Amino acid sequence: MIKVNFNAEVDEARAQKILAEIKKDKMGGWMELPRKYDMGEFARIKEAAKKINEESEYLVCIGIGGSYLGHRAVIEALRPKSETKIIYAGNSLSRRELEWALAKVGDHDFSINVISKSGTTLEPAIAFEAFKKKLVEKYGAEEATRRIYATTDAKQGALHDEATENGYTKFVVPDNIGGRYSVLTAVGLLPMAVAGVDVDKMLKGAAEAVETAVEPALNYAFMRYALDAKKYDTEIFASFEPSTVYFNEWLKQLFGESEGKDKRGILPDSVIYSTDLHSLGQYLQDGRRNLFETIIDFPTDDLNAKIVAAVRIAHTGGGIPVLNISVTSFDEKGFGELIYFFELACAVSAKLIGVNPFDQPGVEKYKLELHKLLG
Structure with missing residues (x-):
């Protein structure tokens, strides 16, 4: 089950309207x-x-x-x-x-x-x-x-x-x-x-998330919308598991292609801790305050749990809003839940800022120009 450690002001009527729009969309x-x-x-x-x-x-x-x-x-x-x-x-x-x-x-x-x-x-x-x-x-x-x-x-x-x-x-x-x-x-x-x-287990996790992930996904989407309105225009996805580097890459594509249109959208970036605490960690602690951090908190050992807590305390104290999204299991079921959660939250986020979550006109422009150059 996906859990978040924050409470956004969710406009329930608007949220339900957006969910209905996504469900009816030809790409939903x-x-x-x-x-x-x-x-x-x-x-x-x-x-x-x-x-x-x-x-x-x-x-x-x-x-x-x-x-x-x-x-x-x-x-x-x-x-x-x-x-x-x-x-x-x-x-x-x-x-x-x-x-x-x-x-x-x-x-x-x-x-x-x-x-x-x-x-x-x-x-x-x-x-x-x-x-x-x-x-x-x-x-x-x-x-x-x-x-x-x-x-x-x-x-x-x-x-x-x-x-x-x-x-x-x-x-x-x-x-x-x-x-x-x-x-x-x-x-x-x-x-x-x-x-x-185990793809059976993965689909089972995603199927459960169809019911259980809606509330936290809406909470997360409306929190991002509120932070964007306060000029926090960059989101740093943070994981403490090195093997999840490509999950971060998928998140960057998901949010970047879904939201980055009409000069709108939050710029997605990512870090892997504790490695990046010794590089980008300096910028996050003391650099420009236009960013917020979303920690994807997988089940971990006691030492990593203390590092997670230390990062949250330090970065919050440094003026960065820190969101925490936790999943109960680091396995196929957990990733099935997590994938569905982020897909839903991303689509709602795009709708909140008034862009189409499902097209990518900028990508098509590059393809067109490349084909021209290649004749």
Whole structure:
């Protein structure tokens, strides 16, 4: 269960109106997803994960942004045990990184999970071509086809068409769920299942959060709204677990892409303590007072608990508002709850400042300019 240590002034009428708007939105499908998941597809995901585990030493997950950050966050945080290792590709245009990933796979048995709603995003498209070529060279065209799993649009798009034409195993990126809200769809569930994450337990945690996370999520959203009105325009997400660095990265994408529009939105940043107490900690203690801190408090040992308490006392005393969000378990259930909590709080936060939580026009502008430069 998610708990917060603060009480915002929640306008209940406005909150309920916003919740209804999100639920009716064409991109609000994630709100009821944990309780209404397509169990037929869920069974196919687990069956595919079993097959990949049996025949591959590596699964190459190809995607960028919402197509990879969420499941990488969970896998790296929980460090589950699986004979099949996950390698990430297609999340940058670095030739060095692509060559490193190809060399890492080497002559080992591997499969590919390419994740893209359209199939035209440049970074994953380049990586997919490189790994597909390696797959065909190693296994031949027919066996290579069996080892490609495409998570894409249900009806259209370049990747959908290629997968249909070649007979790749397909999973769906739902039309009513955007990338950064898609962790609990096949986008995230297949890689997590392959890595050894208990996806049943994760969905159970998220399903419970549909009921239990609403009140704390509204509290958090309205608290952020109040702080923004007082010119606290930067939020520092703080964790005391080094393995959660990619969870922080997912949070930065979630809030940055959802809120950062029309010259509005709180700038999201992150730290990992106690490491960053010896670097950015100085700025947080004595720098500009335009920021607030949100501590994600996982169950921990006594020493870390004392560090959490010391940070809260020091930073509050230094003039920083410090919010505390705690989750009861550092496991699949806890992360299922936490993911749903932040998705809901983020969507409400965006609505409070009058922007669309589900589009990303700035990202599309960069893509357009890049395509122009590439001819």
